[in-house]
Amino acid sequence: xxxxxxxxxxxxxxxxxxxxxxxxxxxxxxxxxxxxxxxxxxxxxxxxxxxxxxxxxxxxxxxxxxxxxxxxxxxxxxxxxxxxxxxxxxxxxxxxxxxxxxxxxxxxxxxxxxxxxxxxxxxxxxxxxxxxxxxxxxxxxxxxxxxxxxxxxxxxxxxxxxxxxxxxxxxxxxxxxxxxxxxxxxxxxxxxxxxxxxxxxxxxxxxxxxxxxxxxxxxxxxxxxxxxxxxxxxxxxxxxxxxxxxxxxxxxxxxxxxxxxxxxxxxxxxxxxxxx
Amino acid sequence: xxxxxxxxxxxxxxxxxxxxxxxxxxxxxxxxxxxxxxxxxxxxxxxxxxxxxxxxxxxxxxxxxxxxxxxxxxxxxxxxxxxxxxxxxxxxxxxxxxxxxxxxxxxxxxxxxxxxxxxxxxxxxxxxxxxxxxxxxxxxxxxxxxxxxxxxxxxxxxxxxxxxxxxxxxxxxxxxxxxxxxxxxxxxxxxxxxxxxxxxxxxxxxxxxxxxxxxxxxxxxxxxxxxxxxxxxxxxxxxxxxxxxxxxxxxxxxxxxxxxxxxxxxxxxxxxxxxxxxxxxxxxxxxxxxxxxxxxxxx
Numbered sequence: 001x002x003x004x005x006x007x008x009x010x011x012x013x014x015x016x017x018x019x020x021x022x023x024x025x026x027x028x029x030x031x032x033x034x035x036x037x038x039x040x041x042x043x044x045x046x047x048x049x050x051x052x053x054x055x056x057x058x059x060x061x062x063x064x065x066x067x068x069x070x071x072x073x074x075x076x077x078x079x080x081x082x083x084x085x086x087x088x089x090x091x092x093x094x095x096x097x098x099x100x101x102x103x104x105x106x107x108x109x110x111x112x113x114x115x116x117x118x119x120x121x122x123x124x125x126x127x128x129x130x131x132x133x134x135x136x137x138x139x140x141x142x143x144x145x146x147x148x149x150x151x152x153x154x155x156x157x158x159x160x161x162x163x164x165x166x167x168x169x170x171x172x173x174x175x176x177x178x179x180x181x182x183x184x185x186x187x188x189x190x191x192x193x194x195x196x197x198x199x200x201x202x203x204x205x206x207x208x209x210x211x212x213x214x215x216x217x218x219x220x221x222x223x224x225x226x227x228x229x230x231x232x233x234x235x236x237x238x239x240x241x242x243x244x245x246x247x248x249x250x251x252x253x254x255x256x257x258x259x260x261x262x263x264x265x266x267x268x269x270x271x272x273x274x275x276x
Numbered sequence: 277x278x279x280x281x282x283x284x285x286x287x288x289x290x291x292x293x294x295x296x297x298x299x300x301x302x303x304x305x306x307x308x309x310x311x312x313x314x315x316x317x318x319x320x321x322x323x324x325x326x327x328x329x330x331x332x333x334x335x336x337x338x339x340x341x342x343x344x345x346x347x348x349x350x351x352x353x354x355x356x357x358x359x360x361x362x363x364x365x366x367x368x369x370x371x372x373x374x375x376x377x378x379x380x381x382x383x384x385x386x387x388x389x390x391x392x393x394x395x396x397x398x399x400x401x402x403x404x405x406x407x408x409x410x411x412x413x414x415x416x417x418x419x420x421x422x423x424x425x426x427x428x429x430x431x432x433x434x435x436x437x438x439x440x441x442x443x444x445x446x447x448x449x450x451x452x453x454x455x456x457x458x459x460x461x462x463x464x465x466x467x468x469x470x471x472x473x474x475x476x477x478x479x480x481x482x483x484x485x486x487x488x489x490x491x492x493x494x495x496x497x498x499x500x501x502x503x504x505x506x507x508x509x510x511x512x513x514x515x516x517x518x519x520x521x522x523x524x525x526x527x528x529x530x531x532x533x534x535x536x537x538x539x540x541x542x543x544x545x546x547x548x549x550x551x552x553x554x555x556x557x558x559x560x561x562x563x564x565x566x567x568x569x570x571x572x573x574x575x
Contacts, residue, residue, distance in 0.1 A: 108435060126443065
């Protein structure tokens with residue numbers, strides 16, 4: 001968690017593609033208002049993230065956190081901006097290749113398929129991964145391999161043959177996360193994937209994300225919960241401004257967790273691991 | 277027409293009286309359908325007779341341009357009905373609907389008329405026009421159903437489509453479940469009709485030929501060819517249209533965005549619209565359009 005010191009506390013941080021894994025430049029969101037007109041959610045935001053980082057993104061609801069992440073994955077029709085991976089502009093990628101590298105994980109888990117195993121295999125049925133599949137182990141999509149991977153991810157309790165709709169919220173969230181993690185994205189944009197989960201499941205999800213960061217993925221998390229000590233950097237999106245805030249001390253984290261802060265207020269604290 | 281039993285004016289009167297009696301009964305029972313029953317009956321009488329006179333004229337003239345003109349009018353009416361019935365479909369589909377109808381109609385005429393039946397002259401109106409009508413009647417319902425279903429499904433699958441795109445799906449891959457469900461739904465009536473014909477119903481065309489004194493076996497052969505061709509071509513029309521419109525649910529960089537449904541046109545708007553497009557046409561064409569609907573229903 002030493003890379004945090006390099007970042008400055010203003011929105012101008014990280015312009016251009018200078019060495020960062022992922023950079024976003026001049027990100028603007030203009031939403032159509034119901035009944036005509038437009039609202040600008042934010043304008044000209046800058047952002048960057050590197051492999052191994054876990055960046056927490058907080059801010060009041062409605063401030064456009066999800067919009068920002070879907071803009072990064074270039075899924076949002078109301079946003080503009082330029083985005084680059086390793087300094088390469090997203091326009092030089094096909095949309096599919098871009099999203100394979102910069103994976104957005106929605107807040108609600110939509111698992112498609114008859115069984116959990118099918119749901120996890122889904123990304124590998126897409127054309128964009130047909131070449132990648134040839135390089136992977138032949139049994140990568142076998143039940144046994146998926147089982148082993150899920151076990152490693154702490155999903156021992158999830159039966160592969162179950163219908164996705166029969167899973168609990170926590171299980172579905174973990175399967176959805178596992179599905180995306182198995183595709184090995186370079187940047188993982190996790191949109192409040194621990195929302196509505198109990199402490200135990202939230203903890204498991206956080207562990208999985210930390211593990212992905214450890215393997216070199218850049219992780220961006222939207223969070224509303226009390227800090228869990230896994231972030232390496234923390235940013236607040238509020239009133240159209242994206243600011244970097246200092247990581248809280250361990251004491252602040254402990255206090256926040258004791259208080260069991262329900263909703264990550266804008267100045268929510270974050271710190272070093274106190275559990276595990 | 278050796279053993280053909282014509283219906284005289286009293287036959288029509290008797291049929292109308294039947295409807296009036298039925299309407300009287302339902303008025304007594306206060307079902308509230310009496311008025312619309314009478315109105316629909318009057319419309320159907322006028323529309324069918326009009327179509328009869330027009331066809332009689334066209335057949336007597338036996339002129340290739342007249343046949344082509346009538347078919348063109350039928351096509352335009354079919355496009356209009358499809359757009360009117362396809363709820364939830366966005367604007368700007370007229371060209372695509374017309375294209376898929378034209379393609380299937382040409383296939384129908386090429387295969388069924390010119391390859392199987394081989395009439396002389398090749399444009400024999402008594403064959404070509406009813407054939408076109410039967411095909412269009414069926415395709416119009418299938419297309420309208422398929423279009424509505426496709427856009428409805430794409431709207432419902434909001435979260436699913438976005439999840440698939442986020443996982444690297446192409447537009448085609450993300451839209452595929454909706455396409456399949458739409459084509460399946462559009463084709464169901466055709467399949468049901470194929471399977472039930474001859475057991476539950478004697479289809480309209482076969483009945484007509486039998487009443488007209490033709491051999492029931494040759495009537496059956498005719499009917500089968502038509503049913504099979506119509507079912508196959510309905511699938512073709514549906515596939516063409518879905519393959520051409522699925523992209524409408526996405527914008528640049530393969531982002532999911534289902535366009536707003538077009539404003540529903542009222543019947544009055546349709547007449548108005550048609551006048552705008554074809555200022556020299558008589559409302560007589562509107563009748564024919566409704567008539568095709570009728571035919572699609574009765575068949």
